[in-house]
Amino acid sequence: MDRWKQILITGGILALLALVPLTTTRTDLLTWFTFTLLYITLSQSWNIIGGYTGQQNLGHAAFFGLGALSSRYLWLSGIPLPIAFLLGALVAAFFALVIGFPAFRLRGIYFVIGTLVLAEILRIVVDTLLPRALVLPSKLLSTYSLVPRYYISLGIAFLTVAAVYAISRSRLGLGLMSIRENEDAAETLGVNTQIHKLVAFLISTFFAGLAGGIYAYYSSAVQPGYLFQPVWTFDAVIIVFVGGVGTILGPIIGSVFFVLLQRLLSLYLPGGMHLAVFGVLFIIVVLFLPGGLIELMSKLRNRILGGSRLN
Amino acid sequence: MILEVKDLSKTFGGLVAIRDLNFVVNKGQIVGLIGPNGSGKTTLFNLISGVLKPDKGFIKFNGMPITGLKPHGVCQKGIARTFQLTKPFANMTILQNVMVAKMYGSESIRNMKQAREECEKILEFIGLAGKSSATAATFGLVDRKRLEIARALATKPRLLLLDEVMSGLTAAEMEEAISLVKSIGDFGITLIIVEHVMKAILEISDKLIVLNYGEKIAEGTPQEVVHNKKVIEAYLGE
Secondary structure (H helix, E strand, C coil): CCCCHHHHHHHHHHHHHHHHHCCCCCCHHHHHHHHHHHHHHHHHHHHHHHHHHHCEEEEEEEHHHHHHHHHHHHCCCCCCCCCCHHHHHHHHHHHHHHHHHHHHCCCHHHHHHHHHHHHHHHHHHHHCCCCCCCCHHHHHCCCCCCHHHHHHHHHHHHHHHHHHHHHHHHHHHHHHEEEEEEHHHHHCCCCCCHHHHHHHHHHHHHHHHHHHHHHHHHHHCCCCCHHHHHHHHHHHHHHHHHHHHCCCHHHHHHHHHHHHHHHHHHCCCCHHHHHHHHHHHHHHHHHHHHCCCHHHHHHHHEEEEEEEECC | CCEEEEEEEEECCCCEEEEEEEEEEEEEEEEEHHHCCCCCCCHHHHCCCCCCCCEEEEEEEECCCCCCCCCHHHHHHHHHCCCCCCCCCCEEECHHHHHHHHHHHCCCCHHHHHHHHHHHHHHHHHHCHHCCEHHHHHHHHHHHHHHHHHHHCCCCCEEEEECCCCCCCCCCHHHHHHHHHHHHHHHEEEEEEEEECHHHHHHHCHHHHHHECEEEEECCHHHHCCCCHHHHHHHHHH
16 A cells, blocks of 8 residues: 555544544443553554564563553652653563563463463462552542543554554564564574564563553552453453454454444343353454454455455 | 584484584585485584584684574574575565565665665575565475575575475476576585485585584595495495
8 A cells, every 4th residue: 555545544543533532422432432442552562472473472461450550550649641651661561571581481382371370470469469449539530531541542552553563564573573483494594583572572561551551540440450360461362363463453453343342242241241252253263264354354355346456 | 714613512312413523614615515314414504503502512603613602693693594394484475584584684784675675686586586475375395495595695694504405306496406506606605505416416516525423424525425435335335
């Protein structure tokens, strides 16, 4: 696609999204949008390490939780919101730096299990140390509005997508993808695979921390342990795979689809049953449509346009 | 002298893969490395390229010790290799495959546009120019071998280790491969070639080194080596 067309479409979508709070005051709609943008940030951040670099990190919730918890404390202690967000994300990335060295000594399935276990340990520690729910002070509760929450999640989602886009078209992106495809070959061609995996992990967890910040700012009351629940990891993983793993548009389409389906299903199905639907959907996609929805869309488009290839 | 291997040894458990190996390779030479299956040829490549660490001895490249460097470090010093079982980046395009090597190898180019131009030249030379936007997953054996060589060349090596790039080729493809290897040599790149196809290796090599059970049993020009008694015994039995 031609560059100007791309910029125009992106700008148009952003402008439309910026207008949303001006055209509606329905809180359910604004919440949907805010969550979709939160999920775009979260899934896109997982996409960097899991999709592009091929390291299936199942401890993503730990970084979401660390970002959420730190930025919430900092924000409520009076630090300006943007700085609280930034510091929260840096805390998440710092934790990634600490566990990155030992974690990347593990390859394949051992890395997957290792990250899952680390995140669970952190969740249990947080649950034990901070058993009580964190509620916003009444002064903030009385002035609570969804509109700034919406704009912040829009801004951060845009930042995350832009960063992943830039990485995917850079030398770094090529290096990360080569690790996903064949780590031995990448190393032989001059890629310092250990350092590259660590860098991908830091970037990925930084944005996961920002996603956590969005949630911390959004929620009026939250149980600290909930921020570290594995569901944050698995939502992100499902979104990325259903949307299209290792692509820019995949996590975006996946997030829209995920939130829409989640809300619709929770209207008609008994509590929690929508998770089962997503589980089945995930299995179907992995087995029959490894490229995700994005592949399905381009296949359909090609068929409709009589086989003329667009991408 | 571009490569010096001195007293090199490597064992796996109780199995001796390389024993007290000594040899030198001069700049611009094409050296054929031959020997029966399991004689230690691929182990030697793994030792030079940093995939394995020797138990004893050292390897010097341009007078500098490289033992202990990781594979990416060895590559950045100017030694490239191909794998006997090709390892393409299957879900990336051919151009991207070669770009990785160009942007990370020795004398790497960090600018995307410049790197792309260089890579297109390499693909042209290797005969893959028309396929640069195909993914490597769609490639058959011959093209995968070509890609393997193209990537290795893109790292801008001074020394190139080719591991059985001609096995599985038809006679016509072999002729092409031989002239390709010769023209790589003409660029001034020093080559060490492991090959089972005797006709090819005798035609290309300036010097042959013969391994058996991890030891060097002969070294010399192709004519000298093929008449060497030890070599004939190693291949045909006594």
